[in-house]
Amino acid sequence: MIVGNYLAAAALFLLGLFTVLSRRNLVKIVMGLSLMESSTYLLLISMAYRSGSTAPVLLSPPSGSTEQSLARGNVADPVLQNFCLTAIVIGVAVTAVFLSVVVRVAQHQRSTDSDQVRGMRG
């Protein structure tokens, strides 16, 4: 039941969203955003799955079948796998940017509490 994966991805996203909205610690907020990112990986890979399918690779087809018959057969969605691959790289880069901002805020304000960081208020 792939719906279980979809619900798990939704739960992960909601957990991340709750962390972002309810926590004041900037590191926890970044962790919440990372959780939301991770939920998209699970969702994309789950959407690519087809029951009884093989990986989208046209190498060494089983005896009696050709590469072209493999291509028309039951395989996982290669386009969604591509999306997941790019999402992971962008997720790492964006998290690194967030963390650098948090470290700089902590160094300059001596606090990771978003309520204490009011230098740009107003």
Add this chain to the structure above:
Amino acid sequence: MTGRQESHDEHGRHRTWAAVALVAGMAVLLLLAVTDLPREAAPLPTVAREAMTSALPAWGSTEPVSVVVYGSRGFDTFGETFLLLAAVASVLLLTRRRERRAGFQGEEVAATRERSEQDPHPTSGRNEREARAAEREEEREDSDGPDASWSVPPRLPGLTVVVQGAARVLAPALAVAGLYLFAFGSSPGGGFPAGGVALGVLLLLYAAFGRHLVRQVTSAAGVEVVELAGAAVIVLIAVVGLVAEGSLTANWLPLTRPGGFRSGGILQPFSGAELVEVGTGLVLVTFALLDLRHDWADDTPEGPGREQ
């Protein structure tokens, strides 16, 4: 409990309840969306079927995922590459230390006369004296050898000999696995995961032997040049496709036998350039964060962050 603390706690409770309400609303939306998602028995979308059937005849490749990443959706990857580059530039900008100067600029001398007119009897406070002392200390560390910066804060040179021995065995094996992933890896192979493996090898060596071993390899000045070279190759591959074939990231190299190292036309050079771009980009951001050192802002009650 003071009035300020009470207001702070009240504010915290309001925040939690507002978050619960918003998350509940989002949960309803997500549940509605999940009911409409394709199930495991649904047929593949047309775009996925097209990617599967065109991989061999159009690109001569047995890797539909690589064809999508570097071929049919190459423009998407092209844009993503420069998004990564922008993120790397942002991290380097945010984490950089004071820039070294090429030579004496002379502001101190030039400003002496004007300063003496404005403030004939200067008195420097404790904060200013401490900041200037810390600045001189950092300048001294910058100008000394590579190990000088480790004096503050003290760091361990590396882990135990057992871990170091294991790292010596594992690091070359992991590096070869990463190269294999780039050259012949399947679904998903290519430059993206191989770049991640390259970062893993360096982090393993960093953890086992300490910073000094990987300092030369991960110095921002050298790695930045390599990263920009990777980005330049990607631009070149895309622009030649536009000029020669009329479409950005179109294949302009002859197709060879499927399954080989050079099969897929531009896929393998594009993937190699991505390996360089992603590997160096991840190394730059990771080691920029690991190299963030203490700052010398005052930590006393009247220091920064305590004045609001």
